[in-house]
Amino acid sequence: MADADLDPAPSPPAVVPLPSPPKVQFQPLGDRITELNESQSELLLKLQGLKQDLQNWRSKLDTQVKLYKDELSDLKKALNTELGQLRSEFTELRTTLQMQQDDVTLGLKNLVIQDAPEQTEEQKNLEVEDGLEKPEARSSGNSQLD
Template sequence: MADADPDPAYSPPAVAPRLSPPVQFQPLGDRITELNESQSELLLRLQGLKQDMQNWRSKLDTQVKIYKDELSELKKVLNTELERLRSEFTELRTTLQMQQDDVTLNLKNLVIQDAPERIEEPKNLKVEDGVEKPEAPSSGNS
């Protein structure tokens, strides 16, 4: 049973595989020259990429500096505007407080001025038939 084929669907090839044609080797000097040229091309490409990266970084640094300067200027403007608004708000609060104090004082003065008019001397009333009637003014002859 050890000779049994593990995969019954497998059958060995009927014809021996062909070998690829023999590899043609270049002369060693030509190959070295070709490799040196490839190396030079790669070094040039690498230098170009390094230069591109330096240019990109320089542009990026310039842009970052510009943005930082703009943000700094905006921050100054914002702080100035904020201080102006705080000052105006304080002035407004003071003005409103003064107006409120003036209104309160004027109302108190009106109440004080109005009070004597409301307080009248008591009239002499007499009650006749359950109705209060003013008494006739008395003469001082009693």
């Protein structure tokens, strides 16, 4: 730190010379204004062309959207019509099937009623036969035990 105290006062920073600005050649003011007006006119023409293109594009897009909406509307109507027809046909089919099921059920009930007396007689015959077989089975069973 003692060394720092012995140093003389700092010198001011060195002045660096600034580069000289490039020399600009100025066109006559009238020529420059004319050039700017021409550029402005070209830009306005381009802008008008772009606006016209945008309007045409929007018009075409609106036309397409309208056509698609109309087509979708027609498809929706056709679909609803077909759906109504299918529902009607399904209801008719359900009714027909229910009637057929009722007819089959009734027919089966009639068959059961007609077959019931015959089965009863057959069952009686089987029971009589079973009754006869049972004592034989018992006697043969008894003989084996003896």
